[in-house]
Amino acid sequence: MSVTARVAPPRCLLGQALHAEWTKFRTVAGPSWLLAGVVALTVAVGAAAAAAAWCPSATCGIDPAKVSFTGIYPGQAVAAVAGVLAIGNEYSTGMVKLSLTAMPRRLAWFFAKAAVLAGPVLIASALAVAGSALAGRLILPGHGFTPAHGYASLTAGADLRAAVGAVLYLTLVALLSLGLAAAVRDSAAAIGLVLGVLYLFPLAAAVVSNPTLARHLDQIGPLPAGLDAQATIGLDSLPLTPWQGLGAVALWTAGALLLGALALTFRDA
Amino acid sequence: MTTETVPPPRCPATPERESFRYLVHAEWTKFRTVRGWLIAVLVTIVSIPAFAFLAADVGGGCTAASGAAHAAACPAQPTGPGGEPVTDAFYFVHQPVTGNGTITAQLTSLTGQVAVLPAGQESDGPQTGPGLPPWSKAGIIIKENTSQGSAYAAMMVTGTHGVRMQWDYVDDTPGLAGNVSVSAPRWLRLVRDGRTITGYDSADGTHWTPVGTATLPGLTSTVQAGLFAAEPDDGNFITATGVFGHVGLSWPATGWTGTDVGGVDANFVSAPGAFRQSAGTITVTGSGDISPAAGSTYSGRGQSLQRALTGTFFGLIPLIVVAAMFITAEYRRGLIRVSLTAAPRRGRLLAAKAVVIGAVGFVAGLAAAALALAVGTPLLRRAGGLAWPVSLLTEVRMVVGTGALLAVAAVLALAIGATVRRSAPAVALVIVVVLVPYLLVLGPLQGGNGDAPLWLLRITPAAAWSVQQAVPQFYQLIAVYQPNAGYYPLAPWAGLAVECAWAAAALALACYLLRRRDA
Numbered sequence: 063m064s065v066t067a068r069v070a071p072p073r074c075l076l077g078q079a080l081h082a083e084w085t086k087f088r089t090v091a092g093p094s095w096l097l098a099g100v101v102a103l104t105v106a107v108g109a110a111a112a113a114a115a116w117c118p119s120a121t122c123g124i125d126p127a128k129v130s131f132t133g134i135y136p137g138q139a140v141a142a143v144a145g146v147l148a149i150g151n152e153y154s155t156g157m158v159k160l161s162l163t164a165m166p167r168r169l170a171w172f173f174a175k176a177a178v179l180a181g182p183v184l185i186a187s188a189l190a191v192a193g194s195a196l197a198g199r200l201i202l203p204g205h206g207f208t209p210a211h212g213y214a215s216l217t218a219g220a221d222l223r224a225a226v227g228a229v230l231y232l233t234l235v236a237l238l239s240l241g242l243a244a245a246v247r248d249s250a251a252a253i254g255l256v257l258g259v260l261y262l263f264p265l266a267a268a269v270v271s272n273p274t275l276a277r278h279l280d281q282i283g284p285l286p287a288g289l290d291a292q293a294t295i296g297l298d299s300l301p302l303t304p305w306q307g308l309g310a311v312a313l314w315t316a317g318a319l320l321l322g323a324l325a326l327t328f329r330d331a
Numbered sequence: 332m333t334t335e336t337v338p339p340p341r342c343p344a345t346p347e348r349e350s351f352r353y354l355v356h357a358e359w360t361k362f363r364t365v366r367g368w369l370i371a372v373l374v375t376i377v378s379i380p381a382f383a384f385l386a387a388d389v390g391g392g393c394t395a396a397s398g399a400a401h402a403a404a405c406p407a408q409p410t411g412p413g414g415e416p417v418t419d420a421f422y423f424v425h426q427p428v429t430g431n432g433t434i435t436a437q438l439t440s441l442t443g444q445v446a447v448l449p450a451g452q453e454s455d456g457p458q459t460g461p462g463l464p465p466w467s468k469a470g471i472i473i474k475e476n477t478s479q480g481s482a483y484a485a486m487m488v489t490g491t492h493g494v495r496m497q498w499d500y501v502d503d504t505p506g507l508a509g510n511v512s513v514s515a516p517r518w519l520r521l522v523r524d525g526r527t528i529t530g531y532d533s534a535d536g537t538h539w540t541p542v543g544t545a546t547l548p549g550l551t552s553t554v555q556a557g558l559f560a561a562e563p564d565d566g567n568f569i570t571a572t573g574v575f576g577h578v579g580l581s582w583p584a585t586g587w588t589g590t591d592v593g594g595v596d597a598n599f600v601s602a603p604g605a606f607r608q609s610a611g612t613i614t615v616t617g618s619g620d621i622s623p624a625a626g627s628t629y630s631g632r633g634q635s636l637q638r639a640l641t642g643t644f645f646g647l648i649p650l651i652v653v654a655a656m657f658i659t660a661e662y663r664r665g666l667i668r669v670s671l672t673a674a675p676r677r678g679r680l681l682a683a684k685a686v687v688i689g690a691v692g693f694v695a696g697l698a699a700a701a702l703a704l705a706v707g708t709p710l711l712r713r714a715g716g717l718a719w720p721v722s723l724l725t726e727v728r729m730v731v732g733t734g735a736l737l738a739v740a741a742v743l744a745l746a747i748g749a750t751v752r753r754s755a756p757a758v759a760l761v762i763v764v765v766l767v768p769y770l771l772v773l774g775p776l777q778g779g780n781g782d783a784p785l786w787l788l789r790i791t792p793a794a795a796w797s798v799q800q801a802v803p804q805f806y807q808l809i810a811v812y813q814p815n816a817g818y819y820p821l822a823p824w825a826g827l828a829v830e831c832a833w834a835a836a837a838l839a840l841a842c843y844l845l846r847r848r849d850a
Binding site: 111114128129132135136139140142143146147150154248249250251252253254257258261262264265266268269270275289 | 367382385386638648652757766767770773775776783784815
């Protein structure tokens with residue numbers, strides 16, 4: 063391995079960076095525990111929400127996919143911690159100086175880190191969403207979410223799109239956290255910033271009394287926009303269409319990664 | 332540890348109490364010399380009043396009860412003598428009376444008609460059937476005049492809550508329990524003496540028990556006295572009917588007039604009332620309610636004063652970050668070893684940190700909330716009024732409570748930071764337990780879930796938000812009291828106590844772990 067590293071042309075730098083970051087990622091216990099936490103918390107809260115949900119008539123207007131995916135509200139905080147710590151740990155231990163000495167092309171290092179984080183988070187998110195959907199499918203039909211009340215099969219196209227949207231949302235949140243952590247370089251400040259960005263938009267939209275303003279807050283906030291991607295009923299009244307919502311989250315993530323990349327390029331480590 | 336081998340570092344002249352004071356002073360010095368932390372606390376103080384501007388912008392809509400859909404047609408909400416919004420619509424059989432006197436009546440029956448099907452569903456059969464909602468009411472009343480919102484005092488029999496005396500919309504006292512029937516009639520009496528009206532009830536018409544005394548400031552000399560019937564209505568054409576006998580007035584009788592107070596087809600009245608006199612009995616049928624307009628029955632333009640404190644969500648986050656870092660930064664930099672060498676009694680070190688961060692949180696919250704109310708009250712008034720007049724005592728509770736909420740959240744963050752010793756997980760954990768339950772209740776769990784999601788606001792640290800409740804909840808008014816309209820399942824201080832219990836438990840765990848673990 064070390065031989066290939068020495069003779070490899072500079073084009074393979076990204077490959078080496080990926081390999082190095084992957085080794086770092088898999089040889090500490092923290093990330094695995096956090097990703098297990100994403101799955102456990104998302105599924106547990108989703109199942110509890112499904113157990114508490116009740117649809118007495120055809121006009122209850124509750125979205126079964128949103129109920130099943132309630133666990134994403136707390137689950138994304140764990141994904142955000144994983145994203146923040148991926149960068150924050152390098153800075154808090156001083157490891158970043160060593161990393162950047164070994165890998166002077168900082169952006170290659172940064173994006174290798176992002177890619178190494180995205181893979182496992184994607185898998186954990188898929189497990190979390192699949193578990194939540196399964197729990198919803200087992201629990202909800204017994205709570206009035208039946209075809210007679212207008213809820214057809216839970217594997218319809220919209221449900222699949224909601225599940226894919228939820229998986230991508232969690233992954234984008236982890237990357238957003240990674241970008242912001244690179245920008246502020248401090249784990250505590252970064253996690254406060256990320257969770258502020260995630261949770262405060264929907265809280266503000268819920269308490270603001272101006273309906274136009276509330277709708278705009280729902281359009282620009284990453285959490286409410288991401289929730290649009292998880293909706294299966296009442297799509298006409300959403301502030302954004304499901305894919306637009308996911309696009310808004312992707313824009314936030316891209317902005318955060320850009321901010322992180324700029325900070326990394328133009329600042330001393 | 333080292334204390335066993337080296338002499339105690341404490342100066343003999345310094346008693347125990349003094350040393351704790353020095354410890355607090357040392358922690359305070361640590362806190363105030365980190366510029367980033369001071370900036371974060373400043374952000375907390377500024378963001379809370381700043382969001383009062385955002386929250387006060389109502390954009391022409393009505394409140395949560397009616398929603399944005401009816402923004403164009405906000406019904407005018409009558410206000411009672413205390414300035415509070417009220418529902419005042421019922422059928423009133425009355426005559427004018429002047430000066431002091433007494434009205435007495437015997438009620439032998441209270442029946443009601445309720446909708447068979449919920450609103451919006453069509454049926455060929457009859458729309459209504461017999462039924463009696465808990466707060467259907469019929470009885471005697473003395474009211475200043477027949478316009479909405481005027482002062483009154485009434486003795487009544489209710490659907491399931493027995494005899495009650497109610498006055499000026501918000502006051503309610505119980506009398507005789509049990510339902511009314513021909514074999515168990517209820518005698519009701521109101522005695523006016525100047526501005527005071529005293530209510531009595533009796534099961535036999537000879538032995539009277541006082542139920543309550545109402546003072547109606549500024550009551551005119553000539554008032555309307557008579558009988559009434561009302562049934563809280565949701566637009567389903569439902570009515571209550573009371574049968575009265577032995578109606579007696581000490582004033583000269585001038586004959587009865589029937590009036591639909593508040594008109595028909597507005598303010599929760601869908602059915603015109605009626606009365607019939609025959610053989611010594613008067614039968615009164617009416618719809619509507621005489622009650623405060625709170626919870627979902629409020630449909631006016633005003634906002635609750637609590638909206639001025641919306642920014643607390645925003646201010647809390649930097650404070651939680653700083654509070655967690657107050658201990659985790661020591662672990663990160665190894666300073667904790669120095670701190671523990673200087674203060675070998677580890678529990679006291681944690682206590683000193685809790686005192687400092689709690690005080691910082693309390694002062695920041697107090698200042699921010701006072702500023703937010705000072706800025707927000709005129710803004711909310713201009714934007715459409717306040718939904719409920721708030722007493723000075725309530726304002727003080729909201730301000731002090733917000734300070735306490737922030738202080739306890741900061742101590743919780745410190746304790747969790749000392750437990751997990753890492754910044755990011757500690758901050759995330761505290762934000763999730765304090766903010767996310769509230770967010771879940773407002774968002775995905777809203778509607779269709781009954782009371783279950785409200786348990787999140789009873790058992791998690793998020794229960795503390797109840798300390799900001801500005802709108803009152805009434806036992807005598809069945810309405811939907813939801814968090815999005817400013818109502819919480821726990822009483823203000825009880826909610827704060829729940830948060831305190833969590834912080835105390837976390838602090839105890841942190842103290843135990845700090846003593847047992849290597850630093």
